Amino acid sequence: MSDLNTLISRRDVVAIVLRQNLRPAAGAGTPVFPATYAEDKIRGIAAGYCISELGGGRNVCVIDSVQSQAGRIEALLQLPPYRELIRPVAVSIVHRDGTEQTVDVLAAAHRIFDAVFRFSTLQGEIQAAVRDYSAGRARKLAELAPLALICGAWDSRGEKLQVPRAFSSEIAAQDVSVLRRGAQYTASVRAADIEGLEDSGSVDGLDHVPSHGLGGVIAARIERRAVLSLVTLRRNARAGDSADELLRYLSALALVVLTLPIPPDLRSGCLLLPEGEATLRLQLTDGQEEILALTHEQALAFAREAAQAFGVSTLAPLLGSFDPKLVKGANEAKAAKKAGKKGAKATEAAGSGE
Numbered sequence: 001m002s003d004l005n006t007l008i009s010r011r012d013v014v015a016i017v018l019r020q021n022l023r024p025a026a027g028a029g030t031p032v033f034p035a036t037y038a039e040d041k042i043r044g045i046a047a048g049y050c051i052s053e054l055g056g057g058r059n060v061c062v063i064d065s066v067q068s069q070a071g072r073i074e075a076l077l078q079l080p081p082y083r084e085l086i087r088p089v090a091v092s093i094v095h096r097d098g099t100e101q102t103v104d105v106l107a108a109a110h111r112i113f114d115a116v117f118r119f120s121t122l123q124g125e126i127q128a129a130v131r132d133y134s135a136g137r138a139r140k141l142a143e144l145a146p147l148a149l150i151c152g153a154w155d156s157r158g159e160k161l162q163v164p165r166a167f168s169s170e171i172a173a174q175d176v177s178v179l180r181r182g183a184q185y186t187a188s189v190r191a192a193d194i195e196g197l198e199d200s201g202s203v204d205g206l207d208h209v210p211s212h213g214l215g216g217v218i219a220a221r222i223e224r225r226a227v228l229s230l231v232t233l234r235r236n237a238r239a240g241d242s243a244d245e246l247l248r249y250l251s252a253l254a255l256v257v258l259t260l261p262i263p264p265d266l267r268s269g270c271l272l273l274p275e276g277e278a279t280l281r282l283q284l285t286d287g288q289e290e291i292l293a294l295t296h297e298q299a300l301a302f303a304r305e306a307a308q309a310f311g312v313s314t315l316a317p318l319l320g321s322f323d324p325k326l327v328k329g330a331n332e333a334k335a336a337k338k339a340g341k342k343g344a345k346a347t348e349a350a351g352s353g354e
Contacts, residue, residue, distance in 0.1 A: 004294075004302050008230075008251045012285045016292060018226040018258055020278040022171065025264070025271040031179055031216035033269035034063045048214060051176065061217055064171040064266050069226075070151045073169070073257055074106045077147070081300065085253060085307045088317035089144055091120045102319075105145050112145035113155040119327045122320035130159045138238040139246055143315055149236040150254045166233040167254055169226035169262075171272070173219035181215030184208070216269055224278075228258045245309050252306035255299040 007013065024030045039047040050062040064072075076082065089105040093116065108114035112126060122144075129140035141163075142149055152165030191197040191206035201207040233254060239247040259280075265271050280292040307313070 004252070004255070004298075005248070007282075007292075008248060013230050013282050014285055015230060015283045016228045016255075016258060017281050017283055018169075018224075018228075018278055019281075020224040021275040022222040022224060022272040023275040024222075025273055029218060031218050031269070032063065032173070032222070032272065033214075033216040033267060034061050034173070035065060035068060035267070036214065049178065049217065051178070058175055061173045061176040061219065062170065063173050063222060063270065063272075064224075066165075066168045066170050068266075069169040069171070069262070070167075072262055073260055074147060074151075076260060076263075077257075078104055078106050082256065085256070085303050085312065086146060087143055087312055087315040088319075089122070090318070091116050091122065091320045091322055093322040106147065110156075111148045111151070111153045112141070113148075113153050113158060113161075115157070115327075116322055117320070118155075118158055119324075119330070120320035120322050122318060123326060125318070127159070130155065130161050133163075133238070134159075134161065136238050138236065142237070142246055142250060142310075144318075146250060146253055147257075149250055150233065150257060163236055164232050166230075166236055167226070167228045167257055169224065171222065171224045171266070173217060173222045175220035176217035178217050179215035181211075181213050183211040185211065222272060224262070226258055228254050245306070249303075249306045249310035249312075252299070252303040255294065256296070256303045259294060259296040259299045261296065 024032045034049045036048060037045075037050055039045065050065075051059050052061075053059050077086065086106070089112075090102050093101045093103065095101065103114075103116050105112055105117065108116055112129075117123075117126060125140075125144065129144050132138070132140045138149060145153070148163055150167050153161075153163045155161040186208050187202075187206055189206060190208070191200035191204065194206075197206065202209045230251070233250060234247060237247040237250050264273055280294055282290040282292050284290065
Protein backbone atom coordinates (compact mmCIF):
# COMPACT_ATOMS: atom_id res chain seq x y z
CA MET A 1 0.00 0.00 0.00
CA SER A 2 3.02 2.29 0.38
CA ASP A 3 3.17 2.71 -3.41
CA LEU A 4 -0.44 3.92 -3.48
CA ASN A 5 0.21 6.32 -0.61
CA THR A 6 3.15 7.66 -2.57
CA LEU A 7 0.98 7.99 -5.68
CA ILE A 8 -1.56 10.14 -3.82
CA SER A 9 1.22 12.43 -2.60
CA ARG A 10 2.83 12.90 -6.01
CA ARG A 11 2.21 16.44 -7.26
CA ASP A 12 3.52 15.60 -10.75
CA VAL A 13 0.58 13.26 -11.41
CA VAL A 14 -2.30 15.11 -13.04
CA ALA A 15 -4.64 12.20 -13.76
CA ILE A 16 -5.02 8.46 -14.13
CA VAL A 17 -6.56 7.30 -17.40
CA LEU A 18 -8.12 3.88 -17.98
CA ARG A 19 -8.74 2.66 -21.52
CA GLN A 20 -10.52 -0.56 -22.41
CA ASN A 21 -11.44 -1.80 -25.87
CA LEU A 22 -14.80 -3.58 -26.05
CA ARG A 23 -16.56 -5.74 -28.61
CA PRO A 24 -20.13 -6.93 -29.12
CA ALA A 25 -20.76 -10.35 -27.59
CA ALA A 26 -21.76 -11.65 -31.04
CA GLY A 27 -18.43 -10.53 -32.48
CA ALA A 28 -16.90 -7.57 -34.27
CA GLY A 29 -19.06 -6.06 -36.98
CA THR A 30 -22.35 -7.03 -35.33
CA PRO A 31 -24.83 -4.36 -34.23
CA VAL A 32 -25.08 -2.92 -30.73
CA PHE A 33 -27.77 -0.62 -29.39
CA PRO A 34 -26.53 2.72 -28.00
CA ALA A 35 -28.48 4.81 -25.54
CA THR A 36 -31.39 6.70 -27.12
CA TYR A 37 -32.38 10.22 -26.18
CA ALA A 38 -35.65 12.10 -26.35
CA GLU A 39 -36.25 14.96 -28.76
CA ASP A 40 -34.91 18.36 -27.69
CA LYS A 41 -37.29 20.83 -29.33
CA ILE A 42 -35.49 23.86 -27.90
CA ARG A 43 -32.18 22.95 -29.55
CA GLY A 44 -33.77 21.32 -32.57
CA ILE A 45 -32.29 17.89 -31.90
CA ALA A 46 -34.32 14.89 -33.06
CA ALA A 47 -34.88 11.86 -30.89
CA GLY A 48 -32.44 8.98 -31.37
CA TYR A 49 -28.81 8.13 -30.83
CA CYS A 50 -26.22 10.74 -29.83
CA ILE A 51 -23.87 10.80 -32.82
CA SER A 52 -21.40 13.62 -33.45
CA GLU A 53 -19.96 14.15 -36.92
CA LEU A 54 -16.21 14.70 -36.97
CA GLY A 55 -15.81 15.52 -40.64
CA GLY A 56 -14.25 13.46 -43.36
CA GLY A 57 -16.96 10.83 -43.02
CA ARG A 58 -15.99 10.06 -39.41
CA ASN A 59 -18.21 10.18 -36.35
CA VAL A 60 -18.45 9.17 -32.72
CA CYS A 61 -21.51 7.69 -31.00
CA VAL A 62 -22.25 7.66 -27.26
CA ILE A 63 -22.91 4.07 -26.19
CA ASP A 64 -23.08 4.87 -22.46
CA SER A 65 -22.85 8.43 -21.13
CA VAL A 66 -20.84 9.82 -18.22
CA GLN A 67 -24.01 10.10 -16.16
CA SER A 68 -25.12 6.56 -16.99
CA GLN A 69 -21.71 5.13 -16.11
CA ALA A 70 -21.76 6.97 -12.77
CA GLY A 71 -25.21 5.54 -12.04
CA ARG A 72 -24.02 2.00 -12.79
CA ILE A 73 -21.02 2.46 -10.53
CA GLU A 74 -23.08 3.84 -7.65
CA ALA A 75 -25.49 0.92 -8.00
CA LEU A 76 -22.57 -1.50 -7.59
CA LEU A 77 -21.26 0.44 -4.58
CA GLN A 78 -24.53 -0.29 -2.75
CA LEU A 79 -23.60 -3.99 -2.74
CA PRO A 80 -21.05 -5.96 -0.68
CA PRO A 81 -18.12 -5.65 -0.33
CA TYR A 82 -18.26 -1.97 -1.32
CA ARG A 83 -21.07 -0.69 0.92
CA GLU A 84 -18.85 -0.95 4.00
CA LEU A 85 -16.56 1.69 2.48
CA ILE A 86 -19.25 4.39 2.68
CA ARG A 87 -21.39 5.52 5.58
CA PRO A 88 -25.04 4.49 5.17
CA VAL A 89 -27.10 7.63 4.53
CA ALA A 90 -30.71 7.37 3.38
CA VAL A 91 -34.11 9.03 3.50
CA SER A 92 -37.51 7.38 3.92
CA ILE A 93 -40.59 8.64 2.08
CA VAL A 94 -44.20 7.78 2.95
CA HIS A 95 -46.41 7.75 -0.15
CA ARG A 96 -50.04 8.75 -0.35
CA ASP A 97 -51.17 5.12 -0.20
CA GLY A 98 -49.18 4.53 2.98
CA THR A 99 -46.35 2.58 1.40
CA GLU A 100 -42.83 3.52 2.45
CA GLN A 101 -39.79 3.94 0.22
CA THR A 102 -36.16 4.31 1.29
CA VAL A 103 -33.69 6.12 -0.97
CA ASP A 104 -29.98 5.48 -0.45
CA VAL A 105 -27.72 8.48 -1.12
CA LEU A 106 -25.96 6.26 -3.67
CA ALA A 107 -29.24 5.89 -5.56
CA ALA A 108 -30.33 9.53 -5.57
CA ALA A 109 -30.15 11.21 -8.99
CA HIS A 110 -28.48 14.35 -7.62
CA ARG A 111 -26.67 12.59 -4.78
CA ILE A 112 -26.83 14.46 -1.47
CA PHE A 113 -28.40 17.51 -3.20
CA ASP A 114 -31.35 15.53 -4.52
CA ALA A 115 -34.73 16.97 -3.53
CA VAL A 116 -35.45 13.86 -1.46
CA PHE A 117 -32.51 14.75 0.80
CA ARG A 118 -32.76 18.56 0.72
CA PHE A 119 -36.38 18.40 1.94
CA SER A 120 -35.75 15.87 4.68
CA THR A 121 -34.87 15.90 8.36
CA LEU A 122 -31.23 15.70 7.20
CA GLN A 123 -31.52 19.23 5.81
CA GLY A 124 -29.59 20.79 8.71
CA GLU A 125 -26.65 18.40 8.34
CA ILE A 126 -26.52 18.95 4.59
CA GLN A 127 -26.55 22.72 4.99
CA ALA A 128 -23.81 22.51 7.62
CA ALA A 129 -21.71 20.37 5.27
CA VAL A 130 -22.21 22.92 2.47
CA ARG A 131 -21.16 25.80 4.74
CA ASP A 132 -18.07 23.89 5.84
CA TYR A 133 -17.16 23.01 2.27
CA SER A 134 -17.53 26.63 1.16
CA ALA A 135 -15.23 27.60 4.03
CA GLY A 136 -12.57 25.13 2.88
CA ARG A 137 -13.46 22.08 4.97
CA ALA A 138 -14.67 19.00 3.10
CA ARG A 139 -14.86 16.40 5.87
CA LYS A 140 -18.59 16.75 6.67
CA LEU A 141 -19.53 16.44 3.01
CA ALA A 142 -17.26 13.40 2.68
CA GLU A 143 -18.97 11.80 5.68
CA LEU A 144 -22.40 12.35 4.09
CA ALA A 145 -21.66 11.68 0.42
CA PRO A 146 -18.08 10.96 -0.65
CA LEU A 147 -19.23 10.19 -4.20
CA ALA A 148 -20.28 13.84 -4.51
CA LEU A 149 -16.61 14.75 -4.14
CA ILE A 150 -15.54 12.10 -6.65
CA CYS A 151 -18.27 12.13 -9.33
CA GLY A 152 -19.32 15.74 -8.75
CA ALA A 153 -22.55 17.34 -7.53
CA TRP A 154 -24.52 20.54 -8.04
CA ASP A 155 -26.89 22.03 -5.50
CA SER A 156 -28.73 23.81 -8.32
CA ARG A 157 -31.91 24.50 -6.34
CA GLY A 158 -30.40 25.12 -2.93
CA GLU A 159 -27.15 26.88 -2.07
CA LYS A 160 -25.92 26.75 -5.71
CA LEU A 161 -22.78 24.91 -4.65
CA GLN A 162 -20.99 23.15 -7.49
CA VAL A 163 -18.54 20.34 -6.77
CA PRO A 164 -16.59 19.57 -9.97
CA ARG A 165 -16.40 16.04 -11.31
CA ALA A 166 -13.05 14.40 -10.51
CA PHE A 167 -13.96 11.07 -12.11
CA SER A 168 -15.69 10.47 -15.40
CA SER A 169 -16.23 7.39 -17.54
CA GLU A 170 -17.86 6.98 -20.93
CA ILE A 171 -18.27 4.28 -23.55
CA ALA A 172 -18.13 5.54 -27.12
CA ALA A 173 -18.04 4.00 -30.56
CA GLN A 174 -16.06 5.38 -33.47
CA ASP A 175 -17.16 5.48 -37.11
CA VAL A 176 -20.62 3.98 -36.74
CA SER A 177 -23.14 3.04 -39.39
CA VAL A 178 -26.73 3.41 -38.21
CA LEU A 179 -29.11 0.55 -38.94
CA ARG A 180 -32.89 0.61 -39.25
CA ARG A 181 -35.23 -1.95 -37.75
CA GLY A 182 -38.48 -3.24 -39.23
CA ALA A 183 -41.04 -5.62 -37.78
CA GLN A 184 -44.56 -6.76 -38.55
CA TYR A 185 -47.16 -7.86 -36.01
CA THR A 186 -49.70 -10.14 -37.64
CA ALA A 187 -52.92 -10.51 -35.68
CA SER A 188 -54.46 -13.96 -35.38
CA VAL A 189 -57.89 -12.38 -35.85
CA ARG A 190 -58.64 -8.95 -37.27
CA ALA A 191 -61.42 -6.85 -35.77
CA ALA A 192 -62.58 -5.97 -39.25
CA ASP A 193 -63.45 -9.63 -39.82
CA ILE A 194 -65.64 -9.91 -36.72
CA GLU A 195 -69.13 -8.50 -36.61
CA GLY A 196 -69.69 -5.97 -33.85
CA LEU A 197 -66.00 -5.01 -33.49
CA GLU A 198 -66.02 -2.10 -35.91
CA ASP A 199 -64.57 0.23 -33.24
CA SER A 200 -61.75 -2.13 -32.29
CA GLY A 201 -58.43 -2.68 -33.97
CA SER A 202 -54.70 -2.57 -33.26
CA VAL A 203 -55.20 -1.03 -29.82
CA ASP A 204 -56.80 -4.32 -28.78
CA GLY A 205 -54.29 -6.46 -30.67
CA LEU A 206 -56.87 -7.18 -33.35
CA ASP A 207 -55.15 -5.79 -36.43
CA HIS A 208 -51.87 -6.08 -38.28
CA VAL A 209 -49.29 -3.46 -37.19
CA PRO A 210 -46.00 -2.64 -38.93
CA SER A 211 -43.15 -1.29 -36.81
CA HIS A 212 -40.08 0.70 -37.85
CA GLY A 213 -37.31 2.26 -35.78
CA LEU A 214 -33.63 2.39 -34.97
CA GLY A 215 -31.79 -0.91 -35.36
CA GLY A 216 -28.56 -0.20 -33.54
CA VAL A 217 -25.17 0.65 -34.99
CA ILE A 218 -22.19 -1.21 -36.38
CA ALA A 219 -18.99 0.33 -35.05
CA ALA A 220 -15.42 0.22 -36.26
CA ARG A 221 -14.26 0.44 -32.63
CA ILE A 222 -15.80 0.62 -29.15
CA GLU A 223 -13.86 1.91 -26.16
CA ARG A 224 -14.46 2.70 -22.53
CA ARG A 225 -12.36 5.60 -21.32
CA ALA A 226 -12.28 6.67 -17.68
CA VAL A 227 -10.37 9.62 -16.25
CA LEU A 228 -9.59 10.28 -12.59
CA SER A 229 -8.29 13.82 -12.15
CA LEU A 230 -6.13 13.84 -9.03
CA VAL A 231 -5.81 17.61 -9.35
CA THR A 232 -9.59 18.02 -9.09
CA LEU A 233 -9.89 15.41 -6.36
CA ARG A 234 -7.26 17.18 -4.26
CA ARG A 235 -9.12 20.46 -4.75
CA ASN A 236 -12.45 18.85 -3.82
CA ALA A 237 -10.89 17.36 -0.70
CA ARG A 238 -9.63 20.83 0.26
CA ALA A 239 -6.25 19.13 0.70
CA GLY A 240 -3.16 21.03 1.72
CA ASP A 241 0.42 19.98 1.03
CA SER A 242 0.09 16.59 2.71
CA ALA A 243 -2.02 13.55 1.85
CA ASP A 244 -4.19 13.60 4.97
CA GLU A 245 -6.68 10.87 5.92
CA LEU A 246 -9.55 12.59 4.08
CA LEU A 247 -7.66 12.81 0.79
CA ARG A 248 -6.37 9.26 1.28
CA TYR A 249 -9.93 8.01 1.82
CA LEU A 250 -11.35 9.83 -1.21
CA SER A 251 -8.41 8.80 -3.41
CA ALA A 252 -8.66 5.15 -2.37
CA LEU A 253 -12.42 5.14 -2.99
CA ALA A 254 -11.83 6.80 -6.35
CA LEU A 255 -9.34 4.07 -7.30
CA VAL A 256 -12.01 1.48 -6.51
CA VAL A 257 -14.44 3.39 -8.73
CA LEU A 258 -11.84 3.66 -11.50
CA THR A 259 -11.04 -0.06 -11.55
CA LEU A 260 -14.57 -1.33 -10.83
CA PRO A 261 -15.63 -3.93 -13.42
CA ILE A 262 -18.74 -2.63 -15.19
CA PRO A 263 -21.40 -5.29 -15.97
CA PRO A 264 -21.34 -6.09 -19.71
CA ASP A 265 -25.11 -5.94 -20.30
CA LEU A 266 -25.72 -2.22 -20.60
CA ARG A 267 -29.20 -2.59 -22.09
CA SER A 268 -31.19 -4.83 -24.40
CA GLY A 269 -29.08 -5.43 -27.50
CA CYS A 270 -25.95 -3.96 -25.95
CA LEU A 271 -23.86 -6.76 -24.47
CA LEU A 272 -20.20 -5.70 -24.57
CA LEU A 273 -17.19 -7.80 -23.60
CA PRO A 274 -13.55 -6.80 -23.00
CA GLU A 275 -11.21 -7.06 -25.96
CA GLY A 276 -7.76 -7.31 -24.44
CA GLU A 277 -6.59 -5.97 -21.09
CA ALA A 278 -7.51 -2.54 -19.75
CA THR A 279 -4.61 -0.13 -19.45
CA LEU A 280 -3.97 2.37 -16.67
CA ARG A 281 -1.62 5.27 -17.28
CA LEU A 282 -0.49 8.17 -15.14
CA GLN A 283 -0.59 11.51 -16.92
CA LEU A 284 2.22 13.75 -15.68
CA THR A 285 2.60 17.52 -15.58
CA ASP A 286 5.39 17.41 -18.17
CA GLY A 287 3.16 15.60 -20.67
CA GLN A 288 4.79 12.22 -20.14
CA GLU A 289 3.00 9.00 -19.23
CA GLU A 290 3.72 6.18 -16.82
CA ILE A 291 2.06 2.76 -16.78
CA LEU A 292 0.25 2.03 -13.52
CA ALA A 293 0.05 -1.61 -12.45
CA LEU A 294 -3.03 -1.76 -10.23
CA THR A 295 -5.68 -4.44 -9.86
CA HIS A 296 -9.18 -3.88 -8.56
CA GLU A 297 -8.42 -6.17 -5.62
CA GLN A 298 -5.43 -4.01 -4.64
CA ALA A 299 -7.55 -0.85 -4.88
CA LEU A 300 -10.25 -2.44 -2.71
CA ALA A 301 -7.75 -3.50 -0.04
CA PHE A 302 -6.29 0.02 -0.02
CA ALA A 303 -9.78 1.52 0.28
CA ARG A 304 -10.62 -0.71 3.24
CA GLU A 305 -7.57 0.53 5.12
CA ALA A 306 -8.28 4.15 4.16
CA ALA A 307 -11.94 3.89 5.21
CA GLN A 308 -10.89 2.46 8.57
CA ALA A 309 -8.40 5.29 9.13
CA PHE A 310 -11.01 7.86 8.11
CA GLY A 311 -13.41 6.39 10.64
CA VAL A 312 -16.24 5.21 8.41
CA SER A 313 -17.03 2.33 10.77
CA THR A 314 -17.44 4.78 13.68
CA LEU A 315 -19.96 6.98 11.85
CA ALA A 316 -23.52 6.19 12.83
CA PRO A 317 -25.88 5.42 9.91
CA LEU A 318 -28.18 8.30 9.04
CA LEU A 319 -31.83 7.74 8.14
CA GLY A 320 -33.82 10.89 7.56
CA SER A 321 -37.50 11.40 6.73
CA PHE A 322 -38.82 13.31 3.75
CA ASP A 323 -40.92 16.27 4.96
CA PRO A 324 -43.45 17.80 2.49
CA LYS A 325 -43.70 20.88 4.74
CA LEU A 326 -40.12 21.78 3.84
CA VAL A 327 -41.08 21.83 0.16
CA LYS A 328 -44.02 24.14 0.85
CA GLY A 329 -41.84 26.37 3.03
CA ALA A 330 -39.20 26.68 0.31
CA ASN A 331 -41.83 27.55 -2.30
CA GLU A 332 -43.39 30.18 -0.03
CA ALA A 333 -39.96 31.71 0.60
CA LYS A 334 -39.30 31.90 -3.15
CA ALA A 335 -42.69 33.51 -3.77
CA ALA A 336 -42.07 36.08 -1.02
CA LYS A 337 -38.63 36.88 -2.43
CA LYS A 338 -40.04 37.29 -5.92
CA ALA A 339 -42.83 39.55 -4.63
CA GLY A 340 -40.28 41.61 -2.73
CA LYS A 341 -38.22 42.17 -5.89
CA LYS A 342 -41.31 43.25 -7.82
CA GLY A 343 -42.25 45.64 -5.02
CA ALA A 344 -38.75 47.13 -4.96
CA LYS A 345 -38.84 47.68 -8.73
CA ALA A 346 -42.27 49.34 -8.50
CA THR A 347 -41.05 51.67 -5.75
CA GLU A 348 -37.94 52.53 -7.73
CA ALA A 349 -40.03 53.27 -10.83
CA ALA A 350 -42.41 55.48 -8.84
CA GLY A 351 -39.53 57.39 -7.31
CA SER A 352 -38.02 58.08 -10.72
CA GLY A 353 -41.33 59.41 -12.05
CA GLU A 354 -41.80 56.68 -14.67
